[in-house]
Amino acid sequence: MSEERKLICSKCGAELVKRQVMFSYMRRTFGHEVPVCPKCGKAYISRELAEGKMAEVEVLLEDK
């Protein structure tokens, strides 16, 4: 499954769009663009992102 998968938010019926979302970890906050429901704002994290870039950033922040 790629990040390009077309997703609909079942609650709002809206197609997800890419938007800046805030993330926080180990007392640090930062933004990243991920697919988001334009109505309710719920973000989608793909497996590729979770186990790839996100995992890398987790380790970087944990090591600080």
Next chain:
Amino acid sequence: MELKDTMAFVDDCIHDAPASCECACPYKLNIRAILKKTARGRFAAAYRDLRDALLFPTLAAEKCPRPCMEKCQRIAVGDGPIDMGAVERYLVKAGEKEAGQIFSQPPRDKTVAVVGAGAAGLTCAVSLSRKKYAVTVFDRQEGWGGGLRDDPMFPVFAADFEKQFQGLDTEFRFGTEAEEADLTGFDAVYIATGEGGNDFGLRESWDPALRTTSRPGWFMGGGVCGEGLMESVAAGNILSQLMEAYLMTGRAALVVESDAKSCEGCVLDHPGEESKPAVVPADPEAGFTKDEIRAEAGRCMQCQCSICLEGCEVMAHYLKTPYKLAAEVYGDSNTRPPFSNCVATRQTYSCNMCSWCRDACPTGVDMGELFRFSREDRWKKNKWIPGLHDYWLRELDRNMDEGFYASPGRCGYVFFPGCQLAASAPGHVESAWRFLREKLDAGILLGCCGSPAVWAGDADRREKNAALLRESWERMGRPVIVTACATCAERLPEMLEGAEIRSLYEVLDREGAPVSALPWNGADVFDPCSARKDDAVHRAVRSLAEKAGCAAGSVPGGKCCGYGGHIRLANPELYGEITENRVSASEKPYIVYCANCLEVFRSRGKDCVHILDAVFGPGPAHAPDLEEKRMNTVRLKDTLMKELENKSYKAPAEPWDALALTIPGDVRAAMEDKLITDRDVKETIMTAEAEGDYFVDGDGMRTACLMRKVLTYWVDYVPEDGGYAVKSAYCHRMHIGEEETQ
């Protein structure tokens, strides 16, 4: 936390200590460096090292009794010591063309008088002259040398004196018996008048450590104080530092303490070191040739203890010395983000805490204890990483709740199988308990020893766990604990004061438990790290294996299987390397007696059985998954309660327990790898379905998300008849949103 708190863990480390030869050397010469350079043929560089430390290298080359050779560790390997005398003499010859040492710095305005131009006086004089103090040397004789003037080698020594003083502005007043009046104008005075020489009435007040006398600025040393020749030269060297400190600050003190560690130095066992006999010159008259002296110096083993750095995968991966790590652990405790950050976090959470280093270290330094200290400190300061230990802490909580059971009544013995054996081989636990009940009238206590809390640094959980165990153990009448898990055997005495611990395997062997054949007639026993030094349990397990018709060897190493310290999520690559090294340590199949070792080795496809398979019949053929482990524990508790209390037990149910899932093998493997349980998946799906809150794609695949306090779970799934087909499950530690809930 203070620096001394962390340094206390590594105080005894000898990695940076001088070698035994260097400790014995009166000059604390860096013998290893000199021999290394000599062996490489870098004679001029080696000579300069010698000259800078000895000041008059010829004198030492000829006169030093060489206590270093007595302490050469080549002797322990069965060879003769390295002939340091020959090396020094060769270097002195090779360095003939090297000039004396000159420092490029402006003259100083302080004046120093040295009374006596013998070895002690000249050493002090040359050293202070190089530092550009105005030094005047007095001697009643018509030249330098003092007591050495009668030595047959004196012309050689005199030539060296000449060479070393070349280019210095030292003033010599030979033929001058220095009177007190001659000395009053100097800022500092060194009395080195030799044996029986004039002590100016100060001998009684002499301080041998600081070389001071009752008269401010007047120092004394050498033969006049009863010191021998080499001692005098070494003293002159130290004295110049003391005098310089006095001239600069008005107080005599060493700026850098000499290697204060009582100096046995670094003494190693050198296992496997090949013998290299002493090199004998082909022509004794001509002495060592260039190649011969290089070969002789090349016999130096460069004794430096790096046992932990070479032997432990974690230490080898990061290559930080124990001292450096202790300093970093202190630093990490006192960071001020964003101005300073931690530097040893990953290593701290990558340590198996198996104490292999402690047992391999000549002085017993335990890096695991340092990391345990650090993990507790990070936890207390909320600088820990909950996501790395979340699964195991939740498992611990379950094992002390739905998995916890203490048999009713008092007993003289209690069986404490350990949570992992109960989870992975409940049949063995039940059989072992029946055996112990028959032989020893033993009760049973199911639960966790608290190691997951210790490894996470979670002091509250550890104490809560200990209190629960203590309460049951006390109620049972403080029985002798028979345990199947070496980690529990190590941990329980920390929390149950006065508890007597026995190994199940020793009891089984001693009581003659019947055994049946193992699948092989030859295998290697993998002793768990926590039983590394327990010879009695080693013997018992091998005895059981032999009785089962299996010749039992040993997997060498005594290291952790990889499970210890719960490093798997903190450092998956290193965990992979460690577990691979363990399964390939021997080609034979393994016999283990630790449920964790069994789980780790089976997960890597190693042929492996638990020794209890020989006693109670084969255990489960495959490693149970996370959900099976949980249910095994619950069912075992139910069985025991039915038998002992005529009650049944059901684990507290959650609404999502009844959800039917189809999980393909590859998805299951990925879930196991990330420690995602069926219950995590079920809760994620049910919560999303209940609220209609999920994402869906054109193929009808849904994606649900569950944000827990520590981890966020995601599940891709498709509804199917009466349940859900799971396509993928993953999680992350990062929090979505600005506020972190941890």
